[in-house]
Amino acid sequence: MARRDTPEINAGSMADIAFLLLIFFLVTTTMDIDTGISRKLPEKQDPNIKPPILKEKNVFEVNxxxxxxxxxxxxxxxxxxxxREAAMKFIDNGGGDxxxxxxxxxxxxxxxxxxKDPGSSDHPKKAVISLQSDRGTSYATYIAVQNELVGAYTDLRNRYANKKYGKDFDDLTTIQQDEIKDNIYPQVISEAEPTK
Structure with a gap:
């Protein structure tokens, strides 16, 4: 009796198919990379220029x-x-002479x-919120604190936009939004190095 050879499976094309499937999934899968906290970092300062002197009453410390x-x-x-309410009260105090x-x-x-408390912030342009956390602070708490501080500015900007223009801040033109962000309620949140 003659012995039959078992047919071999051609595995060369299988690697090609696996590679094509890999390429297909890489191309069709979306990757969300826009996560995190949006912050505009200050420009590098000239070492010859002295930093502005901040009055202690214009700094709202959050630890x-x-x-x-x-x-x-x-x-x-x-x-x-x-x-949020405490931050809004500080920013919107307007107690300056x-x-x-x-x-x-x-x-x-x-x-x-x-x-208009003379012991609190003089003006929204002078109000600085200083945030410092500990290295042991949970990330959820840190994000919740950030959210409340940014929310204070958002609420103040919305209130001003509704009073002046009769609509929410997000519905304003870019020029109107920039005017409010730059001149009415500029967001100044300073983050100190975490404590150990």
Missing amino acids: VNRNNQILVEGEIYMDIEDL AATLKAEGIDPCTWCEGD
Whole structure:
């Protein structure tokens, strides 16, 4: 009896097919890369120029410790739900002296609805929010704090846009939005190096 050879499977084309499938999935799969926190970093400063002197009352300090507790202004432990309102109150205080502001080339804040407390921020242009976290702070808490601080600016800009133009900030023209972002409520959030 003659012995039959078992036919071999031609595996050369199988590698080609696998490669084509790989290319197909790479081309058709979308990769979302636009994630994270959108921030505009400051330009590199000339070392000969002195940084501006900030009055302590114009800085709103927010510290998040390793236990995810939020300490505001060095003395008040605050719930995340109350942070946005506290930041809005600080930014929108408008407690600066009109003559001093005019001497610095800044129009007094006639649109501010704050308490005009002389111990709090002078003007939205001078208000700086300083955020410092601990290396042990959870990422979820850090993002929630960032969200509340940015939300404070968003709410103030929306309120101003509704008063002046009768529509939400997002519905304004780019020129109107830039005017509000640059001159009415500029977002100044400073992030300090995390503590160890």
